[in-house]
Amino acid sequence: MSWEFQDHLPIYAQLMDTLKRRIVTGRYLPGEKLPSVRELAAEAGINPNTVQRAFSELERDGLIYTQRATGKYVTENEADIKSAREALARTQVADFLRAMQSLGFSVGDVIVLLQSFKESEEEIKHADSGM
Protein backbone atom coordinates (compact mmCIF):
# COMPACT_ATOMS: atom_id res chain seq x y z
CA MET A 1 0.00 0.00 0.00
CA SER A 2 1.30 3.44 -0.83
CA TRP A 3 1.18 6.27 1.66
CA GLU A 4 -0.85 9.31 0.80
CA PHE A 5 -0.84 12.51 2.78
CA GLN A 6 -2.63 15.77 2.39
CA ASP A 7 -0.23 18.67 2.51
CA HIS A 8 -2.57 21.13 4.19
CA LEU A 9 -3.01 19.04 7.34
CA PRO A 10 -0.35 18.03 9.87
CA ILE A 11 1.34 14.93 8.52
CA TYR A 12 2.11 13.39 11.91
CA ALA A 13 -1.64 13.24 12.65
CA GLN A 14 -2.37 11.59 9.30
CA LEU A 15 0.42 9.09 9.89
CA MET A 16 -0.90 8.36 13.40
CA ASP A 17 -4.31 7.73 11.92
CA THR A 18 -2.95 5.32 9.30
CA LEU A 19 -0.84 3.45 11.86
CA LYS A 20 -3.81 3.23 14.24
CA ARG A 21 -5.95 1.79 11.47
CA ARG A 22 -3.29 -0.78 10.70
CA ILE A 23 -3.18 -1.78 14.35
CA VAL A 24 -6.93 -1.98 14.97
CA THR A 25 -7.56 -3.90 11.75
CA GLY A 26 -4.82 -6.40 12.55
CA ARG A 27 -2.54 -5.48 9.70
CA TYR A 28 0.02 -4.91 12.43
CA LEU A 29 -0.57 -7.67 14.96
CA PRO A 30 -0.30 -7.31 18.74
CA GLY A 31 3.38 -7.59 19.70
CA GLU A 32 4.57 -7.12 16.12
CA LYS A 33 7.70 -5.06 15.52
CA LEU A 34 7.14 -1.79 13.69
CA PRO A 35 9.47 -0.39 11.03
CA SER A 36 12.19 1.94 12.32
CA VAL A 37 11.79 5.70 12.04
CA ARG A 38 14.19 5.89 9.13
CA GLU A 39 12.63 2.93 7.30
CA LEU A 40 9.14 4.30 7.65
CA ALA A 41 10.23 7.83 6.69
CA ALA A 42 11.90 6.52 3.54
CA GLU A 43 8.99 4.24 2.68
CA ALA A 44 6.31 6.88 3.23
CA GLY A 45 8.42 9.71 1.80
CA ILE A 46 8.07 11.90 4.87
CA ASN A 47 10.28 13.64 7.37
CA PRO A 48 11.86 11.38 10.05
CA ASN A 49 11.05 13.79 12.88
CA THR A 50 7.41 13.66 11.78
CA VAL A 51 7.50 9.86 12.02
CA GLN A 52 9.13 10.15 15.44
CA ARG A 53 6.37 12.47 16.61
CA ALA A 54 3.63 10.09 15.43
CA PHE A 55 5.37 7.20 17.22
CA SER A 56 5.70 9.24 20.43
CA GLU A 57 2.01 10.10 20.42
CA LEU A 58 0.98 6.51 19.75
CA GLU A 59 3.25 5.44 22.58
CA ARG A 60 1.60 7.97 24.88
CA ASP A 61 -1.79 6.53 23.85
CA GLY A 62 -0.47 3.10 24.81
CA LEU A 63 -0.85 1.56 21.36
CA ILE A 64 2.85 0.95 20.86
CA TYR A 65 5.82 0.57 23.15
CA THR A 66 9.59 0.87 22.86
CA GLN A 67 11.90 -1.93 23.77
CA ARG A 68 15.30 -0.48 24.43
CA ALA A 69 17.80 -1.08 21.66
CA THR A 70 15.50 -3.31 19.62
CA GLY A 71 12.74 -1.00 18.44
CA LYS A 72 9.05 -0.28 18.66
CA TYR A 73 6.27 -2.85 18.95
CA VAL A 74 2.49 -2.94 18.82
CA THR A 75 0.95 -3.29 22.28
CA GLU A 76 -0.14 -6.75 23.38
CA ASN A 77 -2.97 -5.26 25.39
CA GLU A 78 -6.04 -6.18 23.32
CA ALA A 79 -8.33 -3.98 25.42
CA ASP A 80 -6.33 -0.90 24.39
CA ILE A 81 -6.55 -1.93 20.74
CA LYS A 82 -10.28 -2.46 21.08
CA SER A 83 -10.85 0.95 22.63
CA ALA A 84 -8.71 2.61 19.91
CA ARG A 85 -10.91 0.88 17.35
CA GLU A 86 -14.03 2.21 19.04
CA ALA A 87 -12.55 5.70 19.21
CA LEU A 88 -11.87 5.58 15.46
CA ALA A 89 -15.45 4.44 14.87
CA ARG A 90 -16.79 7.29 17.00
CA THR A 91 -14.78 9.79 14.98
CA GLN A 92 -16.20 8.36 11.77
CA VAL A 93 -19.74 8.61 13.12
CA ALA A 94 -19.19 12.18 14.30
CA ASP A 95 -17.84 13.17 10.87
CA PHE A 96 -20.79 11.51 9.20
CA LEU A 97 -23.32 13.22 11.48
CA ARG A 98 -21.69 16.59 10.86
CA ALA A 99 -22.00 16.04 7.12
CA MET A 100 -25.65 15.03 7.53
CA GLN A 101 -26.37 18.05 9.71
CA SER A 102 -24.99 20.32 7.04
CA LEU A 103 -27.59 18.75 4.72
CA GLY A 104 -30.30 19.59 7.28
CA PHE A 105 -30.77 16.17 8.88
CA SER A 106 -31.08 15.86 12.65
CA VAL A 107 -29.63 12.86 14.49
CA GLY A 108 -33.20 11.50 14.75
CA ASP A 109 -33.68 11.85 10.98
CA VAL A 110 -30.41 10.03 10.44
CA ILE A 111 -31.49 7.15 12.66
CA VAL A 112 -34.75 6.79 10.70
CA LEU A 113 -32.77 6.88 7.49
CA LEU A 114 -30.33 4.25 8.74
CA GLN A 115 -33.20 2.04 9.84
CA SER A 116 -34.80 2.11 6.40
CA PHE A 117 -31.37 1.54 4.87
CA LYS A 118 -30.92 -1.53 7.03
CA GLU A 119 -34.37 -2.88 6.09
CA SER A 120 -33.81 -2.46 2.38
CA GLU A 121 -30.44 -4.19 2.67
CA GLU A 122 -32.10 -7.07 4.47
CA GLU A 123 -34.72 -7.30 1.73
CA ILE A 124 -32.01 -7.51 -0.89
CA LYS A 125 -30.30 -10.23 1.10
CA HIS A 126 -33.54 -12.18 1.35
CA ALA A 127 -34.17 -11.79 -2.36
CA ASP A 128 -30.61 -12.98 -3.12
CA SER A 129 -31.05 -16.06 -0.99
CA GLY A 130 -33.99 -17.06 -3.21
CA MET A 131 -36.94 -16.09 -1.07
Place this chain on the structure above:
Amino acid sequence: MPILECNNLTKTYAGVTALDHIDLAIDPGRIVGLLGPNGSGKTTLIKLAAGLLQPTQGQILIDGKKPSPETNAVLSYLPERIALSQWMKVTQVLDFFCDFYKDFDRAAAEAMLAQLQIAPNQVLKQMSKGTKEKVQLILAMSRKAKLYLLDEPIGGVDPATRDYILHTILSNYNPEAAVIISTHLIGDVEQILDEVVFLSRGQIALHDSCEAIREQQGKSVDQLFREVFKCWEN
Protein backbone atom coordinates in the same frame (compact mmCIF):
# COMPACT_ATOMS: atom_id res chain seq x y z
CA MET B 1 24.81 24.44 18.91
CA PRO B 2 23.44 25.18 15.43
CA ILE B 3 25.31 23.55 12.59
CA LEU B 4 24.72 26.60 10.41
CA GLU B 5 24.50 30.10 11.75
CA CYS B 6 24.22 33.42 9.92
CA ASN B 7 24.59 36.70 11.75
CA ASN B 8 23.74 39.88 9.92
CA LEU B 9 24.94 38.14 6.77
CA THR B 10 25.09 40.39 3.73
CA LYS B 11 26.39 39.80 0.24
CA THR B 12 26.42 42.36 -2.53
CA TYR B 13 27.66 41.89 -6.09
CA ALA B 14 28.86 45.17 -7.60
CA GLY B 15 26.27 47.12 -5.67
CA VAL B 16 23.45 44.61 -6.17
CA THR B 17 22.32 43.12 -2.85
CA ALA B 18 21.89 39.34 -3.03
CA LEU B 19 21.59 38.74 0.72
CA ASP B 20 20.44 41.48 3.01
CA HIS B 21 21.28 41.21 6.74
CA ILE B 22 20.28 37.59 7.28
CA ASP B 23 20.02 36.04 10.74
CA LEU B 24 19.46 32.30 10.66
CA ALA B 25 20.26 29.24 12.75
CA ILE B 26 19.81 25.63 11.63
CA ASP B 27 20.13 22.78 14.14
CA PRO B 28 21.45 19.27 13.52
CA GLY B 29 18.85 16.62 12.67
CA ARG B 30 16.75 18.99 10.59
CA ILE B 31 15.85 18.78 6.92
CA VAL B 32 15.34 22.34 5.80
CA GLY B 33 13.83 23.74 2.63
CA LEU B 34 15.44 26.90 1.35
CA LEU B 35 12.69 28.28 -0.80
CA GLY B 36 12.33 31.35 -2.87
CA PRO B 37 11.74 32.56 -6.39
CA ASN B 38 14.60 32.79 -8.85
CA GLY B 39 17.11 35.41 -7.80
CA SER B 40 16.06 35.47 -4.13
CA GLY B 41 19.53 34.58 -2.84
CA LYS B 42 19.30 30.81 -2.30
CA THR B 43 22.42 29.88 -4.22
CA THR B 44 24.35 32.82 -2.77
CA LEU B 45 23.60 31.61 0.75
CA ILE B 46 24.69 28.07 -0.09
CA LYS B 47 27.88 29.27 -1.76
CA LEU B 48 28.73 31.42 1.26
CA ALA B 49 28.29 28.37 3.50
CA ALA B 50 30.50 26.31 1.21
CA GLY B 51 33.19 28.99 1.35
CA LEU B 52 32.94 29.72 -2.37
CA LEU B 53 31.97 33.34 -1.70
CA GLN B 54 33.00 35.78 1.00
CA PRO B 55 30.44 37.79 2.97
CA THR B 56 30.37 41.53 2.31
CA GLN B 57 29.22 42.05 5.88
CA GLY B 58 28.30 39.90 8.87
CA GLN B 59 29.30 36.29 9.24
CA ILE B 60 28.32 32.72 8.46
CA LEU B 61 29.42 29.88 10.75
CA ILE B 62 29.51 26.15 10.11
CA ASP B 63 29.58 24.19 13.36
CA GLY B 64 30.67 27.43 15.06
CA LYS B 65 33.53 28.15 12.66
CA LYS B 66 34.04 30.39 9.66
CA PRO B 67 34.12 28.54 6.32
CA SER B 68 37.54 27.00 5.80
CA PRO B 69 39.02 23.70 4.62
CA GLU B 70 38.22 22.46 8.12
CA THR B 71 34.50 23.23 7.79
CA ASN B 72 34.44 21.98 4.20
CA ALA B 73 35.57 18.62 5.58
CA VAL B 74 32.22 18.30 7.40
CA LEU B 75 30.11 19.88 4.67
CA SER B 76 28.77 18.08 1.63
CA TYR B 77 27.81 20.44 -1.17
CA LEU B 78 25.77 19.43 -4.19
CA PRO B 79 26.08 22.19 -6.77
CA GLU B 80 23.21 23.20 -8.99
CA ARG B 81 25.11 22.21 -12.12
CA ILE B 82 26.95 18.99 -12.83
CA ALA B 83 30.42 19.70 -11.48
CA LEU B 84 32.11 16.38 -12.23
CA SER B 85 34.62 15.90 -15.02
CA GLN B 86 32.69 14.40 -17.89
CA TRP B 87 35.52 12.17 -19.15
CA MET B 88 35.67 10.25 -15.88
CA LYS B 89 34.36 6.76 -15.32
CA VAL B 90 32.24 6.10 -12.25
CA THR B 91 35.16 4.30 -10.57
CA GLN B 92 37.44 7.26 -11.19
CA VAL B 93 34.92 9.62 -9.65
CA LEU B 94 34.75 7.33 -6.63
CA ASP B 95 38.58 7.32 -6.37
CA PHE B 96 38.51 11.09 -6.57
CA PHE B 97 35.98 11.39 -3.74
CA CYS B 98 37.94 8.91 -1.60
CA ASP B 99 41.05 11.08 -2.05
CA PHE B 100 39.26 14.31 -1.29
CA TYR B 101 36.94 13.42 1.56
CA LYS B 102 37.89 11.37 4.58
CA ASP B 103 34.22 10.85 5.41
CA PHE B 104 33.32 9.39 1.99
CA ASP B 105 31.74 5.95 2.33
CA ARG B 106 32.69 4.24 -0.91
CA ALA B 107 30.81 1.05 -0.13
CA ALA B 108 27.61 3.00 0.46
CA ALA B 109 28.03 4.85 -2.84
CA GLU B 110 28.72 1.61 -4.70
CA ALA B 111 25.66 -0.03 -3.19
CA MET B 112 23.43 2.87 -4.28
CA LEU B 113 24.95 2.92 -7.78
CA ALA B 114 24.42 -0.82 -8.11
CA GLN B 115 20.81 -0.37 -7.04
CA LEU B 116 20.36 1.96 -10.01
CA GLN B 117 22.27 -0.40 -12.29
CA ILE B 118 24.90 2.19 -13.06
CA ALA B 119 28.00 0.27 -14.16
CA PRO B 120 31.30 1.26 -12.51
CA ASN B 121 33.06 1.51 -15.88
CA GLN B 122 30.47 3.83 -17.39
CA VAL B 123 31.77 7.23 -18.48
CA LEU B 124 29.87 10.27 -17.24
CA LYS B 125 29.72 11.85 -20.67
CA GLN B 126 27.64 8.91 -21.92
CA MET B 127 25.00 9.29 -19.24
CA SER B 128 21.69 11.08 -19.50
CA LYS B 129 21.29 14.29 -17.52
CA GLY B 130 19.04 12.54 -15.00
CA THR B 131 21.55 9.75 -14.44
CA LYS B 132 24.37 12.25 -13.91
CA GLU B 133 22.23 14.08 -11.37
CA LYS B 134 21.58 10.81 -9.56
CA VAL B 135 25.31 9.99 -9.52
CA GLN B 136 26.14 13.43 -8.19
CA LEU B 137 23.51 13.14 -5.47
CA ILE B 138 24.74 9.66 -4.47
CA LEU B 139 28.26 11.08 -4.13
CA ALA B 140 27.05 13.95 -1.96
CA MET B 141 24.92 11.72 0.24
CA SER B 142 27.63 9.07 0.66
CA ARG B 143 29.69 11.41 2.79
CA LYS B 144 29.17 11.27 6.55
CA ALA B 145 28.94 15.04 6.76
CA LYS B 146 27.38 17.26 9.42
CA LEU B 147 25.81 19.58 6.90
CA TYR B 148 24.48 18.74 3.44
CA LEU B 149 23.84 21.64 1.10
CA LEU B 150 21.79 20.51 -1.87
CA ASP B 151 21.28 23.25 -4.42
CA GLU B 152 18.25 22.44 -6.60
CA PRO B 153 18.69 18.65 -6.43
CA ILE B 154 15.32 18.00 -8.08
CA GLY B 155 15.22 20.77 -10.68
CA GLY B 156 14.80 19.42 -14.18
CA VAL B 157 14.50 15.71 -13.41
CA ASP B 158 11.59 13.39 -14.18
CA PRO B 159 9.16 12.40 -11.39
CA ALA B 160 10.67 8.91 -10.92
CA THR B 161 14.16 10.38 -10.54
CA ARG B 162 12.80 12.98 -8.17
CA ASP B 163 11.26 10.24 -6.01
CA TYR B 164 14.56 8.39 -6.02
CA ILE B 165 16.43 11.52 -4.93
CA LEU B 166 14.01 12.24 -2.08
CA HIS B 167 14.12 8.59 -1.03
CA THR B 168 17.93 8.71 -0.99
CA ILE B 169 17.94 11.82 1.18
CA LEU B 170 15.55 10.16 3.65
CA SER B 171 17.29 6.81 3.78
CA ASN B 172 20.59 8.54 4.55
CA TYR B 173 19.04 10.62 7.31
CA ASN B 174 21.33 11.17 10.28
CA PRO B 175 20.01 12.87 13.43
CA GLU B 176 23.44 14.47 13.94
CA ALA B 177 23.44 16.18 10.55
CA ALA B 178 21.34 18.86 8.88
CA VAL B 179 20.24 18.84 5.25
CA ILE B 180 19.45 22.08 3.45
CA ILE B 181 17.62 21.72 0.15
CA SER B 182 17.15 24.73 -2.07
CA THR B 183 14.34 24.52 -4.56
CA HIS B 184 11.37 26.29 -6.02
CA LEU B 185 9.50 22.97 -6.46
CA ILE B 186 7.95 23.16 -3.02
CA GLY B 187 5.05 20.78 -3.50
CA ASP B 188 7.51 18.04 -4.40
CA VAL B 189 9.65 18.32 -1.29
CA GLU B 190 7.49 19.68 1.47
CA GLN B 191 6.63 16.30 2.98
CA ILE B 192 10.25 15.51 3.71
CA LEU B 193 11.04 18.87 5.33
CA ASP B 194 11.11 19.81 9.01
CA GLU B 195 11.21 23.52 8.41
CA VAL B 196 11.25 26.08 5.64
CA VAL B 197 13.06 29.32 5.08
CA PHE B 198 11.42 31.60 2.52
CA LEU B 199 13.89 33.96 0.91
CA SER B 200 12.58 37.05 -0.79
CA ARG B 201 14.93 39.54 -2.41
CA GLY B 202 17.76 38.58 -0.11
CA GLN B 203 15.74 38.66 3.09
CA ILE B 204 14.06 36.00 5.17
CA ALA B 205 10.34 36.37 4.59
CA LEU B 206 9.46 33.42 6.83
CA HIS B 207 11.17 30.69 8.84
CA ASP B 208 8.84 28.13 10.39
CA SER B 209 8.21 24.44 10.91
CA CYS B 210 6.16 22.81 8.13
CA GLU B 211 3.91 21.04 10.60
CA ALA B 212 3.26 24.35 12.40
CA ILE B 213 2.23 25.93 9.09
CA ARG B 214 -0.19 23.05 8.43
CA GLU B 215 -1.47 22.99 11.98
CA GLN B 216 -1.90 26.72 12.55
CA GLN B 217 -2.87 27.89 9.09
CA GLY B 218 -4.44 24.74 7.62
CA LYS B 219 -2.34 25.33 4.52
CA SER B 220 0.31 23.44 2.69
CA VAL B 221 3.73 25.05 2.50
CA ASP B 222 3.19 25.30 -1.24
CA GLN B 223 -0.05 27.26 -0.76
CA LEU B 224 1.60 29.59 1.75
CA PHE B 225 4.49 30.16 -0.62
CA ARG B 226 2.11 31.12 -3.41
CA GLU B 227 0.46 33.64 -1.11
CA VAL B 228 3.70 35.14 0.18
CA PHE B 229 5.20 35.40 -3.28
CA LYS B 230 2.09 36.29 -5.21
CA CYS B 231 3.27 38.08 -8.33
CA TRP B 232 0.22 40.19 -8.99
CA GLU B 233 -2.83 41.68 -7.28
CA ASN B 234 -6.36 40.85 -8.39
